[in-house]
Amino acid sequence: MKRIIAITLSVLIFLIFMTAFARVKFGNIALSKYFYFNPVKKQMTRDSVPSHYLKEGIKETGSTNIVTAVVVDYRGFDTLGEVTVLFLASIGVGALMYIKREEKRKVREANEIVKTASAFLFGFIVLFGAYIFVHGHLTPGGGFPGGSVIASAYLLLYLAYPKYAADHSKLSVLESLAGLTFLVTGLLGIIFGGHFLYNFLPYGVPRYLFSAGVIPVIYVAVGIKVGSELTGIVDSMMGVRE
Amino acid sequence: MELYDFVSIILIGGMIVLAFIAAESRDLLSASIAMGVVSLIVSILFYMLQAPDVAITEAAIGAALSLAVMIFGIKHTDRWEKK
Numbered sequence: 001m002k003r004i005i006a007i008t009l010s011v012l013i014f015l016i017f018m019t020a021f022a023r024v025k026f027g028n029i030a031l032s033k034y035f036y037f038n039p040v041k042k043q044m045t046r047d048s049v050p051s052h053y054l055k056e057g058i059k060e061t062g063s064t065n066i067v068t069a070v071v072v073d074y075r076g077f078d079t080l081g082e083v084t085v086l087f088l089a090s091i092g093v094g095a096l097m098y099i100k101r102e103e104k105r106k107v108r109e110a111n112e113i114v115k116t117a118s119a120f121l122f123g124f125i126v127l128f129g130a131y132i133f134v135h136g137h138l139t140p141g142g143g144f145p146g147g148s149v150i151a152s153a154y155l156l157l158y159l160a161y162p163k164y165a166a167d168h169s170k171l172s173v174l175e176s177l178a179g180l181t182f183l184v185t186g187l188l189g190i191i192f193g194g195h196f197l198y199n200f201l202p203y204g205v206p207r208y209l210f211s212a213g214v215i216p217v218i219y220v221a222v223g224i225k226v227g228s229e230l231t232g233i234v235d236s237m238m239g240v241r242e
Numbered sequence: 243m244e245l246y247d248f249v250s251i252i253l254i255g256g257m258i259v260l261a262f263i264a265a266e267s268r269d270l271l272s273a274s275i276a277m278g279v280v281s282l283i284v285s286i287l288f289y290m291l292q293a294p295d296v297a298i299t300e301a302a303i304g305a306a307l308s309l310a311v312m313i314f315g316i317k318h319t320d321r322w323e324k325k
Contacts, residue, residue: 067295132298140294140295140298141294141295141298142295144299145295145298145299145302148299148302148303148306148307149298149302151302151307152302152306152307155306155307155310159310230307233307233311234307234310234311237310237311237314237315238314
């Protein structure tokens with residue numbers, strides 16, 4: 001009986017919402033054909049939003065990579081939310097899986113080839129990840145890919161040397177500092193520009209490393225944060241024993 | 243037919259076969275490795291569709307990290323699926 005009531009109620013709520021939202025107009029296709037008021041340029045234009053990003057993105061944010069410009073500058077608040085979601089996921093895995101230290105970990109010793117190769121490759125993979133997130137505003141990539149590449153380097157180290165364990169307290173300090181950098185950069189935007197995550201640093205010359213204002217700062221912070229979180233997840237999953 | 247279409251048809255066909263293996267295999271280790279190869283092919287397809295940043299993320303997370311997490315899980319439970 002309860003189940004029937006629940007099903008009918010959910011179907012009813014779904015129908016009510018569908019009928020309500022069927023009348024609402026989301027966006028306007030015909031808008032791009034006509035002039036409308038653009039709040040950024042403070043004039044009447046006929047650009048749609050994507051073509052506005054493509055035309056004015058470099059001028060407005062200083063970032064050559066328009067995807068990064070959208071992720072960190074135009075939609076920076078969403079990125080803060082994404083980082084928070086990843087933080088919660090990492091907390092959940094750590095709380096469920098974390099078990100105190102090495103003797104609980106039973107992994108077979110890796111062979112000589114894997115050991116030597118991973119010792120050689122580890123530095124280069126970390127360097128590549130750092131390259132990806134430092135150059136996030138110039139080339140494809142950014143904080144999330146760079147962080148996951150760094151975490152995969154640590155995964156290689158864990159597979160090759162079963163006795164190795166990353167220091168959890170250092171990881172959490174690194175992670176918190178990176179998150180704080182993101183937030184403080186956003187709050188400094190309120191002080192200097194009046195908006196959260198306002199791009200208050202000078203834009204510099206586009207296509208050079210030191211350009212695009214706060215975007216590289218935020219992306220380096222996001223890269224370090226994602227890398228330490230995913231490394232923590234790998235570490236807690238390795239530590240599981242019955 | 244151009245080379246681009248040919249390569250993408252081969253990749254998508256391999257992806258479908260591997261996804262079927264991953265769904266149907268009783269050996270969970272080979273099923274999860276098939277999942278990892280599916281992620282790798284998806285990342286190649288993203289690169290062919292000119293989305294290199296998504297390709298990097300997919301290769302690092304889908305093919306390396308999630309596969310490793312699944313294999314850790316299999317190691318501590320059971321390799322063969324029970325009927």
